[in-house]
Amino acid sequence: MQQTYDASAVESKWQKRWEEAKVYEVDLKKAKDSYYSMVMFPYPSGDKLHVGHWYNFGPADSYARFMRMQGKEVFAPMGFDAFGLPAENYAIKTGIHPSKSIAENTRTMIAQLKHIGCMYDWSKTVNTSQPEYYRWTQWLFLQMFKNGLAYRKEANVNFCSCCQTVLANEQAQNGLCDRCSTEVIRKPMTQWFWKITDYAETLLQNLDDLDWPEKTKLMQRNWIGRSEGVEVEFQVDCSDEVITVFTTRVDTLYSGTFLVLAPEHSLVDALTDAQHEAEVRAYKLAAAKKTDIQRTDLAKEKTGAFTGAYAVNPLSGEKMPIWIADFVLAHYGFGAVFADAHDERDFAFAKKYGIPLKTNICPADGGDADAIRNLEVCYTEDGILYDSGEFDGMSSADARKAIAKWLEKRKKGRGVVQYRLRDWSISRQRYWGAPIPIVYDPEGNPHPIPEEHLPWLLPTDVEFKPTGTAPLAQSKELKERTEKLFGKGWKPEVDTMDTFVCSSFYQFMYLSTEGVGTKSEIGNRKSDFIDAKIEKKWMPVDMYIGGAEHACMHLIYARFVTMALKDFGFVNCEEPFKKLVHQGIITNQGAKMSKSKGNVVSPDAFVEKHGADVFRMYLMFMGTFTDGGDWSDTGIKGIDRFVQRIWKVLNKRVDQCSPQVRAKVHATVKKCTEDIPALRFNTAIAALMELLNDLEKQGGIAQEGAEIVARLLAPLAPHLAEELWESIGKKGFVIDQPWPEFDPALLETTSVTVAVQVNGKVRGQIEVAVDVAEAEVITQAQEEPNVARHLEGKQVRKAIYVKGRLVSLVV
């Protein structure tokens, strides 16, 4: 045995042995007690693995290792979310092809990941940018298309007229292009959408049964944004046109005095009269220049323009002027609202433009009825109706039902449910993504590319310089390929898919893959999308750990795609992730680590100095896993010492542990057994440290105890535990050993220390047997010298005994 523990030598030794013995490879077909553990796969960027990765992957691996020692056959795959913007921007800057930079980054990242010592099954890795993978991204598109869930429509994109390119929201912050600072405009483009809204209700309902953080569920509920209301039809005055509006407050319809349409509303041009044409056109143009961020800036004053047209209020029969304003969003509801004095926004807008207002609701207790009636204040709450014909005196809630019924009877409206959730725009006018498997006939009609032509390869003869058209449009090869296969005049779709599509089904790809991403031959994977038996056995994912930033986008898309695949008959599960946990964020001096701030902490130096086990354990020991924390390197020493000391003491044998130490060993087993599955790694490690202190006082540990402690360490410090297991003379891998069990009998004590309080203050402690009667304990408590002093000359009015804890005396 060496005197000191040489982390770096030990770690490479065991990493090599694990790999040679294929310890972490899982036979997906044969496995019986399956446990599927996933982390959110990383993007292979040129920067090295950072602290955030370690903070996600290390603890997640400790959890997976614990599950394995519980007897589960744990499948823990790792892959790469390799398509996306950074590689493309890097290519624009350097001329290096994304496939080349991504391949290189992936290679270095795999090497780095292996140093963490996680139990990844590298035989089943995925890389979304490989044809073997994106063939299935394209297949998924075809299924969506076939089942009517993929359609085309015009939608706005952020566009920079200087760079001649479409921008992602993150590239267009505060309305300026992040490359050239030109003002970003909204440009309409025809794009592919997936009908996620068909699943809005299921996405919402299923949340109740998921073992997910309540916070995340709440965010998804808000994102889906279900609201019940009424769709009301307004006849345009002197015209056949009808404007449909959605409202949750149909009880205020009587006071509705004007309509507001989104500038993009399809009827705007038809409604606008000659007199207002110039103003409306100017307003529409101005609105188009604004990004959503600017349009939805609450601080900015509301603006609008009058069209000159009027509609009729179906309830009151009054004429309502029709306005346009950019605070009304084209993509929510019907892109139109009716406005009244019971809404702050409408109220302010009407006052600004001198539009008449009316009220019809006051608080149930009368409240400030006059001020409301005189339009001095804006009352937005529910209340009692007045000036509302047959609905007078009704409560808002009753009126909503009654008015809905009234409208329905006259075919002027109906009760409906609206969602905030919008269909998923999956088109990207970019190069580095999965090509959309669609071709257009000479008339411009879209046709799906037959499955036998998949993967529909991403062409390579493309310049990356932005030209205003989608990069794939420049490819001669793609054009020729299309004409050769489909005929003269046929054109390929030139958009690629959103990278969120790639990551929406990777939970299935890990299960249906042998080495995708490690082999580079195209189309070597001829099997079905997934083997039904394997899917049934492994899905849904038992534990999914990743950042909270994906609470809405990725985690909703993956749920939607899983639901759709179930309805198409390819999978059995409806939900992809049974249990979800978000790790906290590691900040540096209180700020999120980012390249631009220059405060990124690299793990490399620490790992080199102390080893992966120490670094992993330190991250876990820093605080609560789900809370994250602020980085500081001062405490890592403590974990380093812990590793050295535990190495020493576990290699020092005593014939027999004292009863106290034996009890402590078993108490530590209990604590770790409870804390690790609950992801409370910090307290599990603290318990092991307490035990270590006792062991050192004893001067060593008995063989039996050493075998227990080595196994307790296996999830937390995998390399150290293997080395210990070997050095105490055990065969095989410690990770293949069953998790130790504790003997509850050893944890029972015969006597306990009980605190004695007098008027709520601790005045002394007494030792009592566990099963002693209450009266006896109270008598003993009063006899304790210091307690007696405080009781002197006073009458005990009340005495409370909390078993095994304390006695509370009131005088």
Place this chain on the structure above:
RNA sequence: GUCGUGGUGGCGGAACUGGUAGACGCGCCAGCCUUAGGAGCUGGUGUCCGCAAGGACAUGAGGGUUCGACUCCCUCCCACGACACCA
């Protein structure tokens, strides 16, 4: 603005369904060992008073419920995070 989360020693953080606040670690202090130590070992360490025994005060601030509150309730302050005109 709305919603959410959280404020505990010099620092990171513990604390079961209300039951001895400060586990564990860092740092600091003293001692041992050493040619030396940014190594190791032993002990101490919330603040204040006291030689000590002991006592007073302490979980962002203020109030309340209780024999007893970091924990429950009310008001306020601060920090962080998410969403952002949703009709």
